[in-house]
Amino acid sequence: MLQNAVSDLRPPLTVPNSLDQDVPDIDYINEYLAENEHKELLKFLTCGSVDDGKSTLIGRLLYDTNKVYEDHLSALLRDSSRLGRTDSEPDFALLADGLKAEQEQGITIDVAYRYFTTRARKYIIADCPGHSQYTKNMATGASNCELAVILIDAQNGVLDQTRRHSLIVSLLGIRQLIVAVNKMDLVHYDAAIYERIQAEYLAFAKGLNFTSVSFVPVAAKFGENIVEPSVNMPWYEGATIVDLLEAAPVAVARDLGHFCMTVQRVHRPGTDFRGYSGTVTKGLIHPGDPIVVLPAGIETHVERIVTMDGDLDVAHAPQSVTLTISDQLGVNRGDTFVSPQYKPQIGNELFTNIVWMNNKPLVPNKSYLFKLGAKQLSGKVSTIVHRLNVNTQVLEPCDELAVNEIGLVHIDLQQPVVYEDYETDKTMGSLIVIDRITNETVGAGMINHNLSSGASNR
Amino acid sequence: MSAAYKLTHLEQLEAESIYIMREVVAERERPVMLYSIGKDSSVLLHLAKKAFYPGKLPFPLLHVDTTWKFQDMIAFRNRLAAQGEFDLLVYTNEEGRENDVNPFDYDSDTYTEIMKTDALKAALDNYEFDAAFGGARRDEEKSRAKERVFSLRDKYHQWDPSNQRPELWNLYNSNIRKDEELRVFPLSNWTELDVWQYIYQENIEIVPLYFAKERPVVRRQGTWIMVDDDRMRLERDETPQMRMVRFRTLGCYPLSGAIESTADTLPEIIHEMLTAETSEREGRLIDHDQVASMERKKQEGYF
Numbered sequence: 056m057l058q059n060a061v062s063d064l065r066p067p068l069t070v071p072n073s074l075d076q077d078v079p080d081i082d083y084i085n086e087y088l089a090e091n092e093h094k095e096l097l098k099f100l101t102c103g104s105v106d107d108g109k110s111t112l113i114g115r116l117l118y119d120t121n122k123v124y125e126d127h128l129s130a131l132l133r134d135s136s137r138l139g140r141t142d143s144e145p146d147f148a149l150l151a152d153g154l155k156a157e158q159e160q161g162i163t164i165d166v167a168y169r170y171f172t173t174r175a176r177k178y179i180i181a182d183c184p185g186h187s188q189y190t191k192n193m194a195t196g197a198s199n200c201e202l203a204v205i206l207i208d209a210q211n212g213v214l215d216q217t218r219r220h221s222l223i224v225s226l227l228g229i230r231q232l233i234v235a236v237n238k239m240d241l242v243h244y245d246a247a248i249y250e251r252i253q254a255e256y257l258a259f260a261k262g263l264n265f266t267s268v269s270f271v272p273v274a275a276k277f278g279e280n281i282v283e284p285s286v287n288m289p290w291y292e293g294a295t296i297v298d299l300l301e302a303a304p305v306a307v308a309r310d311l312g313h314f315c316m317t318v319q320r321v322h323r324p325g326t327d328f329r330g331y332s333g334t335v336t337k338g339l340i341h342p343g344d345p346i347v348v349l350p351a352g353i354e355t356h357v358e359r360i361v362t363m364d365g366d367l368d369v370a371h372a373p374q375s376v377t378l379t380i381s382d383q384l385g386v387n388r389g390d391t392f393v394s395p396q397y398k399p400q401i402g403n404e405l406f407t408n409i410v411w412m413n414n415k416p417l418v419p420n421k422s423y424l425f426k427l428g429a430k431q432l433s434g435k436v437s438t439i440v441h442r443l444n445v446n447t448q449v450l451e452p453c454d455e456l457a458v459n460e461i462g463l464v465h466i467d468l469q470q471p472v473v474y475e476d477y478e479t480d481k482t483m484g485s486l487i488v489i490d491r492i493t494n495e496t497v498g499a500g501m502i503n504h505n506l507s508s509g510a511s512n513r
Numbered sequence: 514m515s516a517a518y519k520l521t522h523l524e525q526l527e528a529e530s531i532y533i534m535r536e537v538v539a540e541r542e543r544p545v546m547l548y549s550i551g552k553d554s555s556v557l558l559h560l561a562k563k564a565f566y567p568g569k570l571p572f573p574l575l576h577v578d579t580t581w582k583f584q585d586m587i588a589f590r591n592r593l594a595a596q597g598e599f600d601l602l603v604y605t606n607e608e609g610r611e612n613d614v615n616p617f618d619y620d621s622d623t624y625t626e627i628m629k630t631d632a633l634k635a636a637l638d639n640y641e642f643d644a645a646f647g648g649a650r651r652d653e654e655k656s657r658a659k660e661r662v663f664s665l666r667d668k669y670h671q672w673d674p675s676n677q678r679p680e681l682w683n684l685y686n687s688n689i690r691k692d693e694e695l696r697v698f699p700l701s702n703w704t705e706l707d708v709w710q711y712i713y714q715e716n717i718e719i720v721p722l723y724f725a726k727e728r729p730v731v732r733r734q735g736t737w738i739m740v741d742d743d744r745m746r747l748e749r750d751e752t753p754q755m756r757m758v759r760f761r762t763l764g765c766y767p768l769s770g771a772i773e774s775t776a777d778t779l780p781e782i783i784h785e786m787l788t789a790e791t792s793e794r795e796g797r798l799i800d801h802d803q804v805a806s807m808e809r810k811k812q813e814g815y816f
Contacts (some may be wrong), residue, residue: 085780088710092523092710093520105644165675166661168651168658168701169658170704191679198682199681199683271622303771311518319535319539322568328567332564363563363566372518373520373529375526375527375528375529375531388539413700485681485684494686494688496679496680496689
C-alpha cells in the first residue's frame with residue numbers, strides 16, 4: 056500500500072511527469088499560517104500503569120487526528136511483522152514506543168514528547184511511563200503540563216499506581232484531569248463497571264487539589280471515544296477525549312501586575328554595552344520604569360529593552376529580552392529584577408516538597424547543589440519533616456527519602472534566594488537538587504511555605 | 514508581539530530557544546554550534562544571533578564536512594561565514610579523505626560512521642568543546658522524541674537512553690565532568706511546519722536547493738539523486754535527465770533524495786508540506802538501512 060523507498064528499483068521514467076499541479080493560492084497559505092500561528096498550545100501528559108494501553112491511546116490520538124504520516128505507518132507495518140505481532144489491526148502502540156528496547160519489551164521506559172494539531176489547538180503530549188521505578192520521568196513530564204490524562208484498565212480498576220500517579224500530578228500543580236477508563240471492549244462495554252471505577256476514583260481524588268476531573272469510557276485499540284464517539288457504548292453521552300482536550304481552559308501567564316525577570320546572563324559583548332539578558336516570567340516592563348534588584352534591594356531604572364528586531368516599548372512574559380539599566384550596579388547572573396511594589400519572599404531556609412529521583416537516598420545534612428532560577432547554590436536538607444505514603448496518603452516520619460519517595464523537607468542554603476510558593480508561582484517556586492559528585496539531577500522540589508494549608512500540599 | 518500581551522506560538526518557541534541558548538553560554542565554558550547548513554541550522558543560527566544581540570556569537574560554528582556535500586551548500590556556508598558574524602570551523606576526517614571513503618564504495622552506515630560520526634567526535638575532542646548545540650527536533654524521529662533538551666554524552670560521546678537525567682520545568686542541569694559533554698537541542702519543541710513558518714516570517718536565508726529548479730538527476734531506489742559533480746558514479750543504464758526537483762532535507766548529495774516539485778517560493782513549499790504524505794526523513798536513504806538506526810547512531814555519538 057505504501058511506497059517503500061528501498062525496494063522501489065523501477066527504471067527511470069522516460070516520459071516527463073506532468074507538472075500541472077495547481078499553483079497554490081498564496082492567500083490561502085497566508086490565511087492558514089495566520090490561523091495556525093494563533094492556535095493555543097496545550098501541554099498535557101498521559102500516565103497509567105503497565106499495560107493500561109497508554110501508548111495505544113496516544114497512537115490513536117495521533118493516527119485519528121491525521122498527524123501520523125504515511126511513512127511512519129509504513130515503518131510501523133514493517134516493525135509489526137518483524138516482531139511477530141499478528142493482530143489484524145496495526146499495533147498503534149508501536150507509533151508511540153520509540154526506542155528499540157521498548158518495542159522488544161512492549162513497555163514505555165522514558166518520557167516521549169509527541170506533537171499534534173487540530174483545527175483549534177496545538178498539542179504537546181508528554182507520554183510518561185507507568186512503572187514505579189520510572190516515577191521520576193512522570194514528574195519530569197508533569198512539570199511543564201497543564202492537564203493530565205490518567206488511564207485505568209477497566210479490568211483492573213483503581214490501582215496503587217493510579218493513586219501514585221494522581222498524587223504526583225497533583226503535587227506538581229496540575230489541576231485538570233481526564234480519567235480514561237480503557238479496554239472497555241474487554242469488559243463487554245459494561246456501564247456498571249465504568250461507574251464503579253468512577254465512584255472509586257472520585258472517593259480517592261477528593262483529597263487532591265484537582266479543580267476538574269472528567270471521566271471517559273474508551274477502547275483505545277478501536278479508537279472508541281478517542282476522537283470518534285463509540286457505537287458500543289450508547290449509554291455514555293459525554294464528550295470524547297479530544298472534545299475534552301479542545302475545551303480545556305489554557306492557562307496563560309496573565310499576571311500583568313508584578314514585573315519579574317531573573318537575570319540569566321550579564322551581556323557585555325564589548326566595552327560600551329552592558330545588558331542583562333533574561334526571560335520575563337510575569338508582568339510588564341517599559342523603558343523608564345523603576346525596578347528593584349533582588350536580593351540586594353537596590354532600586355534603579357530600565358533604560359532600554361534591547362532585541363535584534365529593535366528596541367521595544369514594552370516587554371512581557373514570556374519574552375526573552377535584554378535590559379539595560381540607568382545605574383552602574385554589580386548585578387550578577389541569578390539576581391532578580393522586580394517592580395518596586397512587588398515583594399517576593401527572600402530567604403535561605405525553605406520548606407519544600409521533594410520528589411526523590413535517585414537510587415542513592417536523600418540523606419539529611421549531606422551537601423547538595425540546589426538550582427533555583429539561574430542560581431546554583433550549595434546547601435543541605437537539615438530535616439525531613441515527613442514522608443508521604445503515596446498509597447495510603449498517610450504522613451510518616453522517616454530518616455531518609457528513597458527513590459520515588461515524596462517528602463516534605465527543610466532546606467538550608469548558603470545564600471538567600473528570591474522565591475515564591477510553588478502553588479502561587481511555578482517558576483519561582485521550583486528547584487532541582489543536583490548531586491555534587493555525580494552531577495545527576497537527584498530531586499525535584501516544590502517550595503511550600505504555606506504549611507497551614509496541609510504540609511503535603513494535598 | 515500583540516497589544517494583548519500574548520505571544521504567538523512562534524514567539525513562544527523563539528523565547529524558549531533563546532532561553533536555552535543563553536543558559537548554556539552562561540553555564541558552560543566551551544560551547545559550539547553544530548552547523549549542518551540545512552534549514553534547521555539556519556533557524557538555529559538566526560535564534561543565536563537574537564539571543565546574543567548586540568554582539569558576535571559567543572561560540573563558533575562547527576561544520577563536519579564529509580567532502581560529499583552539495584556544491585550549493587558549501588558556497589552558501591562560505592558566503593555566510595565571510596560576512597563575519599560568526600567564526601566557522603570546518604572539520605574533515607583526513608584519514609577517510611586520504612583513503613577515499615565515499616558513499617559509493619561503502620555502505621551508508623560505514624560511510625556515515627567514518628566521515629560524520631568519527632569526524633564529529635574527533636572535532637569535539639580536538640577543540641575540547643563541552644557543549645554542542647544541535648538543530649534536532651523531537652517531531653523528526655521516534656528516538657529523538659525521547660531525548661532531553663540537555664542531553665548528556667559520556668567520554669565516548671555516547672548517549673545512554675536508559676539513563677537520562679530527569680529534566681523538570683526550565684531548570685536545566687548543565688553540570689558535567691571534564692570528560693563528558695552536553696548536546697543541547699534548542700529546537701526540541703519545534704515542528705517541521707514551525708520551522709518553515711519561522712523561515713518565512715523572519716525572512717531567513719536558506720540554501721537554494723530547498724526550492725524547485727531544473728536539476729540533473731537519476732532515479733535510484735525510488736527517489737531522485739542529483740548529479741552534483743563528476744564524481745557521481747552512474748550505472749550502465751543511467752542517464753542524467755533534467756527534472757524540476759527540490760530537496761526537503763540536505764546532506765551528502767549521493768544519499769539525499771529529491772522530490773519532483775514546482776515549489777519555488779516559501780508559501781508553495783509550505784503548501785506542499787501540508788499536503789505531503791511522507792515525513793521529511795523519507796528522502797534520506799541513510800535512515801532506512803535498519804530499524805532503529807537513528808537510535809543506534811545517537812548512541813554511538815552521531816547527533
